[in-house]
Amino acid sequence: MACSQLYAHEDEVSTVKFSPDSAILASASEDQTVKLWDVARGQVLRTLRGHTDWVESVAFSPDGRLLASGSGDNTVILWDVATGQVLRTLRGHTDWVESVAFSPDGRLLASGSLDNTVKLWDVATGQEVRTLSGHTDWVRSVAFSPDGRLLASGSLDNTVKLWDVATGQEVRTLRGHTDSVESVAFSPDGRLLASGSWDDTVKLWDVATGQEVRTLSGHTDGVWSVAFSPDGRLLASASDDQIVKLWDVATGQEVRTLRGHTGRVAAVDFSSDGRLLASASLVRIILWSMPQGYLAGCLFDLAVSSSDAKGVKYSIEVGGQVVEYTLPCGAKIPPGAVCVCNCVGGSVCSCVGHCAVVYHYWYPN
Numbered sequence: 569m570a571c572s573q574l575y576a577h578e579d580e581v582s583t584v585k586f587s588p589d590s591a592i593l594a595s596a597s598e599d600q601t602v603k604l605w606d607v608a609r610g611q612v613l614r615t616l617r618g619h620t621d622w623v624e625s626v627a628f629s630p631d632g633r634l635l636a637s638g639s640g641d642n643t644v645i646l647w648d649v650a651t652g653q654v655l656r657t658l659r660g661h662t663d664w665v666e667s668v669a670f671s672p673d674g675r676l677l678a679s680g681s682l683d684n685t686v687k688l689w690d691v692a693t694g695q696e697v698r699t700l701s702g703h704t705d706w707v708r709s710v711a712f713s714p715d716g717r718l719l720a721s722g723s724l725d726n727t728v729k730l731w732d733v734a735t736g737q738e739v740r741t742l743r744g745h746t747d748s749v750e751s752v753a754f755s756p757d758g759r760l761l762a763s764g765s766w767d768d769t770v771k772l773w774d775v776a777t778g779q780e781v782r783t784l785s786g787h788t789d790g791v792w793s794v795a796f797s798p799d800g801r802l803l804a805s806a807s808d809d810q811i812v813k814l815w816d817v818a819t820g821q822e823v824r825t826l827r828g829h830t831g832r833v834a835a836v837d838f839s840s841d842g843r844l845l846a847s848a849s850l851v852r853i854i855l856w857s858m859p860q861g862y863l864a865g866c867l868f869d870l871a872v873s874s875s876d877a878k879g880v881k882y883s884i885e886v887g888g889q890v891v892e893y894t895l896p897c898g899a900k901i902p903p904g905a906v907c908v909c910n911c912v913g914g915s916v917c918s919c920v921g922h923c924a925v926v927y928h929y930w931y932p933n
Contacts, residue, residue: 596623638665680707722749764791806833
């Protein structure tokens with residue numbers, strides 16, 4: 569099954585991030601927009617417009633009130649999540665901003681850029697605090713440690729660097745990948761760092777020593793994104809091979825492979841309760857039920873979906889079983905499903921309501 573005709577954006581989705589309470593999912597796209605989605609209803613809350621080039625990265629502040637977005641227009645924009653208004657634009661990078669991340673206390677914002685640098689910004693004032701220089705090629709990903717003391721950066725120079733946030737000094741360089749490091753993520757306890765690379769592997773590193781713990785091999789193409797589950801037991805990885813893999817962090821064993829995308833999977837992110845995993849590929853966003861790995865459905869905007877998306881043949885997965893049916897607008901769903909599709913504005917149908925255990929969304933078969 570695939571969300572073959574359901575489009576979340578008009579152009580490729582570059583990343584997805586859940587809000588701290590998991591009520592909202594933010595998605596960024598090459599269509600120069602950011603969308604905020606109501607996760608429970610599967611509907612677009614609002615579309616944020618302000619960038620003049622591809623939007624490459626988004627991050628919520630720890631309190632969920634702010635959203636940061638980094639773009640190919642060399643800027644970072646801070647948005648008010650409640651209103652969708654631009655609060656300020658951070659200028660200083662001289663090339664695309666590929667990654668943004670808030671510190672755990674919400675006071676700092678880090679941005680990684682194709683100008684080979686990482687910048688730290690004061691969120692309250694929008695002023696640049698310092699520039700971290702040391703990479704010799706594009707910086708593709710940044711992440712704060714859970715205690716906020718360290719910042720990790722992954723680069724096209726095949727390395728991961730750990731920085732002291734307070735001083736801006738480089739702590740160590742992690743070497744082992746043989747191609748660009750596209751994504752970095754700290755485990756919830758801060759002891760491990762995961763890195764995903766175009767060398768088709770994921771590596772786990774001991775943060776305290778900088779030693780490689782293990783290499784997770786199984787993807788057949790470059791890895792674009794990695795994310796730990798909230799309890800730290802699982803690691804998700806997204807790849808050019810069109811699949812998402814789930815790994816047991818303690819053993820390094822592959823738990824399962826999630827199939828459903830038809831192009832490179834650019835991003836993955838867990839909800840804060842660990843019950844959902846979002847993945848983005850091409851113009852589509854898929855939600856997976858965790859830890860079983862069921863395809864729970866997809867988020868879509870009918871305003872940008874193809875006309876075929878408004879067809880009548882639909883299917884829904886409930887407890888791993890697929891129920892297929894014809895859905896006239898406003899009709900009730902078959903027994904065992906949970907949502908009712910109602911007409912909105914006369915021509916657009918959207919799913920309202922959600923499951924008590926697993927969220928389900930409508931998508932064409």
